[in-house]
Amino acid sequence: MPKTLGMSPELSARSHDWARRIMQMEMKRHSMTYPELVKRLNEVGVDENERNLRNKVGRGEFSAAFMLVCMKVMGAKAIPVEEWGWGGDEPLTTSQS
Secondary structure, three states: OOOOOOOOHHHHHHHHHHHHHHHHHHHHHOOOOHHHHHHHHHHOOOOOOHHHHHHHHHHOOOOHHHHHHHHHHHOOOOOOOOOOOOOOOOOOOOOOO
């Protein structure tokens, strides 16, 4: 079972979905295929293969460090967390009393 870092199961699921959508949309934005992303990751020293990459992205389960490297090799200038949305009915906000 994946680590949830103290998150509720619902928040964890929403976070993974959000990460998956950001990665997939950035790949589309940069016309990046899985084989090309694997090639670029390998060139910078990330030992990855297409099957594992597809699984990671499909599940939305990867580290922030991995996502940053992917964004860099794709040529992303920023990670559009607001643009690609949260994916739930309610916004992600902090409670303030």
